[in-house]
Amino acid sequence: EVQLVESGGGSVQPGGSLRLSCAASGFTFSTYWMHWVRQAPGKGLVWVSRMNGDGTTTTYADSVRGRFTISRDNAKRTLYLQMNGLRDEDTAVYYCARSDWRDYWGQGTLVTVS
């Protein structure tokens, strides 16, 4: 069974940093593109970032480029999102999702910037 479990969310002041993790199981993690998607409270989904299976290719939304860094450790089957320079508007539930179709999603982790 495919499972994605996010962790690392919490409250942080503007300008602060946070690192999110997404632990994967039930599939060959190293062969899949992985995505981060966020959802502000009561708002819609917003694509954040994407990384290929071997970690050599990354892309970012304009709103986070230069502040957020996506990475992965295939030995640990874990995807990361390092978030620096956090702003109020980064407050959201952050989801990790598998593949470019985002066919499986985690339950999300809440990041509050205030």
Added chain:
Amino acid sequence: QSALTQPPSASGSPGQSVTISCTGTSSDVGAYNYVCWYQQHPGKAPKLMMYEVTKRPSGVPDRFSGSKSGNTASLTVSGLQAEDEADYYCSSYAGSGTYVFGGGTKLTVL
């Protein structure tokens, strides 16, 4: 990276059909057959309902169908059921490795 345009709400009675539109541009929806649709119930993670415009993942009822014409993609739900009541989001590849979502449509089953 402007969001795709979806109607804020849609509704239908049980058994009826409803279509949700998703309008983008010639740089995203119109350029690629990489449109996906997601269903999200309150407090839950999104669920993939359609990918590559018309393909249904295993387990998604065939009451759900997708299409695209020009810069607009659509999701049709036929034979509406109470459990279809949820928020629906479209997403498209937008080139250069980036993606964009729609603003979401709240589907109400009357």
